[in-house]
Amino acid sequence: MRTYVSTIGYYDTRVVRPVLNHGLNAGDRVVLLRPYNDDDDGDSAVADVKQIFSELGxxxxxxxxxxTYDEFPTAVMECANILAAAKGETVANFGGxxxxxxxxFTVAALVTNDQLDTVLQFTxxxxxxxxxxxxELMASLPSKTDQTLRTIARLDGETTLPVIAERSGQSRSTVGRHLDDLEMADAVETDKQGKTRHVELTLGGRLQLFRRR
Structure with a gap:
């Protein structure tokens, strides 16, 4: 079972195409987010989505x-609760x-990132x-990993555990433990090639460093 969560405006294509591209099966649920007390302009798009999907099964x-569009904190919490309550594979669709x-909706998705299986965008x-x-912006990185994280950033691109240890002046075992913590926080990606652990900074890791400047 999948649950698709998407904002919807005047164009059903921005909802329908991402859903169909990703796959739609019997039992799936499509949640459309609209401002409360919205005018009738978006009703036709909602009706079109319901019609198209009803024809599929x-x-x-x-x-x-x-x-609640006019109280930002409330709107964020409402979107976050909808994403957190989604059943099965959860897909957030940014279609406009x-x-x-x-x-x-964007802030809510960042906060509930660990509960999202897929994020789609219609361009x-x-x-x-x-x-x-x-x-991943919600993870708290241990301060002890700071030197390792900054060394990876200075190396600028894919590197290896031995290189990080040499450049940072730390032991390989220490760097290995730091990489475990950083990978758990989605600040780095690692891949074992033979006996060597290859490492690359993620967007989340770069943003964590940017915030610490």
């Missing part, structure tokens, strides 16, 4: 959730939609569907 549920709730320029990897 009778067991596909389409639900509309109204978001009302600006009033798009930022709140206006190419009208293509891209799969994104959101950076």
């Amino acid at each position: 009778p067991n596909i549920e389409v639900v509309v959730e109204e978001i 939609g009302p600006r009033e709730i798009f930022l709140a 206006d320029i190419d009208e293509d569907v891209q799969e994104l990897r959101l950076p």
Whole structure:
């Protein structure tokens, strides 16, 4: 079972195409986010989404959730609760939609990143569907890993555990423990090639360093 969560505006394509590209099966659920007390302009898009998915199968549920657009903290929490309550594989779709709730949905997705299985984006320029990897911003990195993280950043690109140890003046065992912590926080990606552990900084790791400047 999948649950797709997406903001929706006037264009059903920004919801329908990402869902169909990723896959839709009986029992899946599509949650459409709209500002509460919205006017009727978006009703046709919602109706089109329901019609298209109903033609694909009778067991596909389409639900509309109204978001409090005029109180930003409330909007963020409402979006976060919807994402956290999603059943099965959770897919967040950034296809556009009302600006009033798009930022709140974005913040909520970053906060619940560890609960999202897939993040999709419909691009206006190419009208293509891209799969994104959101950076992990909520993790707290142990201060003891700071020297290792900064060394990886200075090496600028893929490197190895032995090189990090040499450049940072730390033992390989210490760097190995730091890499375990950093990988758990999604600040680095590591890959064992033979006996050598290869390491690369993630976007989350770069943003963690940017915040520490």
